[in-house]
Amino acid sequence: MPIANNIGMKMYYCRKVFANYLMFSGIEPEIIDLLQGRISRSVFVNHYYRPNINEIVTNRIRPLLDSLLRELS
Numbered sequence: 001m002p003i004a005n006n007i008g009m010k011m012y013y014c015r016k017v018f019a020n021y022l023m024f025s026g027i028e029p030e031i032i033d034l035l036q037g038r039i040s041r042s043v044f045v046n047h048y049y050r051p052n053i054n055e056i057v058t059n060r061i062r063p064l065l066d067s068l069l070r071e072l073s
Contacts, residue, residue, distance in 0.1 A: 027060065031056060
């Protein structure tokens with residue numbers, strides 16, 4: 001899909017960069033899967049794991065996204 005300045009963009013690559021950045025920043029794989037809309041096959045995650053997603057996004061994910069934006073700019 002072409003965008004400005006004839007630079008192509010593939011969304012799967014953006015998702016991969018996002019997930020890898022979160023993983024290397026210490027975010028749990030279950031949270032990354034939840035943010036990307038994937039459902040784990042784990043019985044624990046499907047039945048017992050109920051994180052406070054608003055708190056996680058506000059206090060942990062948002063600062064990481066801000067630092068990722070600074071690195072990409």
